[in-house]
Amino acid sequence: MAVSPPADLTGQVVIVTGAGSGIGRATAHAFADAGAQVLGVGRRKDALEETAADRPRIAAHPADLSDPDTPQGVIDAAIERWGHLDTLVNNAGATRMMPLDRTTAEGIAALFDLNVTAPSLLAAAALPHLRKRRGTIVNVSSTYGHRPLAGAAHYGASKAALEQLTRAWALELAPDGIRVNAVAPGPTESEALAAAGLPEGVVDRIKRDEADRVPLGRRGEPHEIADWILRLADPATTWLTGQILTIDGGLELT
Template sequence: MAGNGGGRFDGRVAVVTGASSGLGQAVARSLSAGGARVFGVGRDEVRLKSSLEGGENAWHAADLADPAASAEVVAACVERFGGIDILVNAAGAHTMRHTAQVTDAEWQRDLAVNLSAPFFLSRAALPHLLERTGCIVNVASIAGLEGQAYSAGYCAAKHGLIGLTRAMALEFDAAGIRINAVCPGGMTTPLLENFTFPEDPDYQLILKTASARGLMEPAQVANIITFLCSDEASAVHGTVYTVDNGKMAL
């Protein structure tokens, strides 16, 4: 379980997407350990239930590529817990293809999961977050800070998510809520373990995305996200945190 919250989230409600595995799961468990009531969202209900056992948690199976799902998630959480204090947009999808071979459906899904879903969820959750002076943490990627080969849709979406974070942070600067983003590097998650490369790739281009220190564990990134959700980060707003094992410094 990532981190040790020590009760710092007692009484708070957190919506965490991608909570059935990987980084989303680590964040959900960390917030729960800190006393939050976590409303986990993912496509696999069985894995969601397993991820969120213990604590006063709930889960909702949804495919966030569907624009209607975001409003349903927020409504279900508010019905269950009465409000929302924290929104962590951790769900992601990444399809590597030669750009000329990317299908319309693949492009649309990259944008839908990685950019549109965080926007729709934030829009639906904003009235509740404003009421409770809550916070949003968007999980972008170092792909939102640089180019990555064979990842046109993913890079475009993650660059857009950083822009969305900054735009909303400015718009709600005087409202009291906090909106930040985290840009992880490579992690040992099911998304990476099940990765498929395009046909005949240039592996030298792919290696440009790797850190010399290797892959991180999801808990290492979850600890930063948990911090950003806490009162300890009360002065952190509109910031883009890079957590990448030093990759962007090279």
């Protein structure tokens, strides 16, 4: 068999959540550059429009995924615009440091609403369309979805839930020819730490500490995650499902 050529996703329709920054923006760019039509979802319209600048194949769809009424509207928007759906990338996520002695019901709900409920409702709403195209879902977990991080137990638990959803959906949807996989990034350049509400000095210290702990000696770049999201979604990746691919410069080995 010949080695697969670079992905040509012309005619494919992809939804990328959290497309206004970081890994989601790089993922939207990667799919658009491979020829796909991309619906980029996030709360900030201006950030999505920046992602879509110079890439007419990306359409901005501002929406708050913490609202359980949003996911159906996101799927409907892609179908109304392009008529079908091939790939759902559940990338939007919240990071929150929440030590046990500062754990609140509101804090737990905020993490799980975005990291677990939203991907679930998006996948459910996408299902009839993915069935028609033997499409695929890629979830974005974290290296801390399967290794402990002191002070961020509920963030890790929400990502562990997403990893288990990935495996269960892979099994459940295999008869429909729908593949479900996940990436689990290690520390990657993005707005995540600032979005978690940490002061700039603390963010800088965390970034330095993380880079020191990664065997390859640095934090990842968003495109290094996006490349693998694209490969997992590529229809040429025919026989891979239910897998969690850790991309973390070797952090998991330590």
